[in-house]
């Protein structure tokens with residue numbers, strides 16, 4: 001069997017079955033919280049698709065595998081991961097998708113953080129989904145399908161990576177109050193005091209980031225009043241900040257540094 005393992009085993013099996021059978025789903029949308037492994041799984045899946053040997057996992061020996069590892073495979077196309085996804089990137093992708101694969105039997109395109117496509121980019125992507133290029137597999141990743149236009153979502157097979165949502169309870173109400181305050185009202189020195197408070201232990205920092213993300217996502221859906229102060233653009237840029245903070249934490253930067261950096265960038 002292949003080695004793509006997800007929190008939800010059914011979804012991992014779904015990806016591995018495609019590799020085993022060679023019968024691929026053209027458009028997939030990987031959804032789930034940042035840091036949960038969407039991108040790693042997308043790359044792992046792409047490598048398995050491009051590999052010459054159908055063993056379920058990349059053999060690491062064939063020329064396709066070597067090109068993937070070196071980051072130079074001409075049939076593995078990647079867009080996104082650097083903020084807003086502009087139309088020029090999607091146009092370029094579009095062009096190469098309709099060309100035959102150079103080296104492997106398929107082309108695989110990964111659009112990371114696809115919710116950061118501009119409206120124009122999303123429309124161009126929709127055109128591709130409506131006229132599927134042959135022998136192409138397109139994977140979009142996003143923390144939440146609600147952040148993408150329904151027209152794009154309805155044409156994609158959703159692969160759910162699950163979410164670790166911090167539920168609001170009586171015991172952790174304070175963390176949500178503080179998270180709202182950091183976004184809205186407080187003075188700079190008060191915010192810095194909170195960075196101190198929530199960086200005492202790593203799990204606490206993670207909870208605080210999860211609370212922030214929960215509040216920002218609710219705001220996008222109009223489920224709280226944060227959007228009276230924040231434009232949608234601002235909310236998305238803060239969501240990106242939260243995602244970056246999580247990455248910093250994963251890379252073992254101190255909680256205090258991570259939260260202070262977030263606060264400074266909040267402006």
Ligand SMILES: [Zn+2]
Pocket residue numbers: 050051052053058059060061062063064065066
């Ligand atoms: Zn291989």
